[in-house]
Amino acid sequence: MLIDGIPKKAIESTNDYKIVIIDQTLLPHKLEYITLKNLNGCYKAIKDMWIRGAPLIGVTAAYGMFYAIKKNPSELNIRKAFDLLINTRPTAVDLRWALKKILNKILKFKAEDRATYAWQFSKELEINSIKQCSKIGDYGLEIIKSKIIKDKTFNILTHCNAGWLACVDWGTALAPIYKAYNLGLDIHVWVDETRPRSQGAALTAWELCKHGVPNTLIVDNAGGHLMQNGKVDMCIVGSDRTALNGDVCNKIGTYMKALCAYDNNIPFYVALPESTIDFNLDSGVNKIKIEERSNKEITHVSGLNSLGELSNVKIVSDLVASHNPGFDVTPARLVTKLITDKGICNANSKSISELFK
Numbered sequence: 001m002l003i004d005g006i007p008k009k010a011i012e013s014t015n016d017y018k019i020v021i022i023d024q025t026l027l028p029h030k031l032e033y034i035t036l037k038n039l040n041g042c043y044k045a046i047k048d049m050w051i052r053g054a055p056l057i058g059v060t061a062a063y064g065m066f067y068a069i070k071k072n073p074s075e076l077n078i079r080k081a082f083d084l085l086i087n088t089r090p091t092a093v094d095l096r097w098a099l100k101k102i103l104n105k106i107l108k109f110k111a112e113d114r115a116t117y118a119w120q121f122s123k124e125l126e127i128n129s130i131k132q133c134s135k136i137g138d139y140g141l142e143i144i145k146s147k148i149i150k151d152k153t154f155n156i157l158t159h160c161n162a163g164w165l166a167c168v169d170w171g172t173a174l175a176p177i178y179k180a181y182n183l184g185l186d187i188h189v190w191v192d193e194t195r196p197r198s199q200g201a202a203l204t205a206w207e208l209c210k211h212g213v214p215n216t217l218i219v220d221n222a223g224g225h226l227m228q229n230g231k232v233d234m235c236i237v238g239s240d241r242t243a244l245n246g247d248v249c250n251k252i253g254t255y256m257k258a259l260c261a262y263d264n265n266i267p268f269y270v271a272l273p274e275s276t277i278d279f280n281l282d283s284g285v286n287k288i289k290i291e292e293r294s295n296k297e298i299t300h301v302s303g304l305n306s307l308g309e310l311s312n313v314k315i316v317s318d319l320v321a322s323h324n325p326g327f328d329v330t331p332a333r334l335v336t337k338l339i340t341d342k343g344i345c346n347a348n349s350k351s352i353s354e355l356f357k
């Protein structure tokens with residue numbers, strides 16, 4: 001998508017086997033790039049959330065495997081890299097999907113051919129992610145077109161960041177929004193700030209503004225009120241892991257938005273590529289390992305101080321205990337449809353299995 005009119009991607013590989021990412025921990029205040037050249041760099045990028053978002057985590061992990069293999073293509077080393085990377089983030093299934101896929105294939109190659117294959121595989125993953133997200137955008141666009149009313153702004157609410165910053169390009173939930181905007185449709189996005197890490201405020205609002213899409217930032221608790229007052233026409237979010245029955249695990253707070261949407265008869269869509277479906281998981285509620293994040297994400301906030309410097313301040317007393325689950329599961333019954341790269345389906349096993357035979 002565009003940053004001030006210039007096309008950008010969240011990850012770019014170079015011809016000399018480097019990859020360049022945006023340091024997302026600095027957004028929206030600074031746009032800085034980091035070049036990753038080894039396994040440790042990819043590990044840190046995922047673990048410390050320089051990059052985040054399910055599809056982008058998967059692609060970065062694949063490049064991490066490439067660097068490990070380039071250094072030492074032995075099976076022992078490959079398995080060590082696999083173990084290191086798989087434990088970086090527990091909830092997003094794309095990470096496991098990409099790592100298992102590369103591991104299963106790579107060991108069939110002779111040691112000296114493994115690095116070449118790993119680079120090709122990672123590059124394909126990067127390119128395919130763009131194609132998949134673009135497809136999600138096309139399918140989602142048809143839904144928007146079918147609902148939009150002439151001469152009336154169409155209001156879409158989204159949670160967290162499921163835009164191009166979470167993928168390679170386009171995004172999942174934001175892909176239909178970009179396609180609709182690029183087509184000149186009159187849309188507006190309500191952006192949930194998404195406490196505690198503020199992916200909505202820091203990333204979604206930023207990337208929408210940079211591309212030019214009209215949007216307004218709201219606190220996480222405002223969505224229900226807006227829905228009751230006819231200010232939301234549809235909700236669309238991404239997914240970190242989708243179970244076979246259509247239960248959707250996504251950023252903490254998604255479930256509450258889905259409940260509000262259900263109560264107000266507002267369609268609630270989830271956009272995801274095939275790699276986000278966990279085909280080994282029958283249902284999601286109480287079954288998905290939910291990432292537990294640092295208490296500091298709740299007890300402290302960061303931003304620019306009056307001198308324009310990045311600073312981090314404490315907002316609670318030392319006596320306060322806190323608990324910070326990173327994701328929740330929205331039961332399939334609250335999901336109107338899944339918008340995937342293969343098409344649109346109901347959030348149930350029959351429909352998902354038919355689409356992904």
Ligand code: MRU
Pocket residue numbers: 052053054055092159160161162163166167171172173199237238239240250251326
């Ligand atoms: O903790 P994060 O920032 O990695 O969480 C990201 C999300 O929850 C996204 O909504 C999800 O990965 C879908 S991204 C296309």
